Amino acid sequence: MTIRAYxxxxxxxxxxxxxxxxxxxxxxxxDLDADVMAIEPSVVGVALTKTLEECILAPRLSNVSESGFxxxxxYESVGKYYLWLCRKWGITPNEDxxxxxxxxxxxxxxxxx
Numbered sequence: 001m002t003i004r005a006y007x008x009x010x011x012x013x014x015x016x017x018x019x020x021x022x023x024x025x026x027x028x029x030x031d032l033d034a035d036v037m038a039i040e041p042s043v044v045g046v047a048l049t050k051t052l053e054e055c056i057l058a059p060r061l062s063n064v065s066e067s068g069f070x071x072x073x074x075y076e077s078v079g080k081y082y083l084w085l086c087r088k089w090g091i092t093p094n095e096d097x098x099x100x101x102x103x104x105x106x107x108x109x110x111x112x113x
């Protein structure tokens with residue numbers, strides 16, 4: 001499976017576009033047609049997380065209803081998924097994204113005292 005197919009499949013629910021994938025390739029230098037198993041997992045994980053950041057920040061409706069069909073996005077769940085990916089790949093979460101999702105960015109550091 002290519003990196004392009006892997007990221008597209010993982011983020012299918014967020015409506016990822018080919019243009020977003022091309023932007024990812026340009027900014028990271030990642031060959032999207034490379035085999036996902038041949039690349040260091042953290043490189044692909046960071047790329048996946050950065051792509052999700054763009055999906056979160058992209059303007060879109062939270063609810064769509066047309067001709068009896070309705071679709072909505074649970075941004076709380078998206079935020080939890082984003083934070084999980086950040087922790088998994090050692091990425092510092094983007095403050096703007098946390099604010100947009102209404103997630104507190106306060107970190108408990110009492111164990112450091």
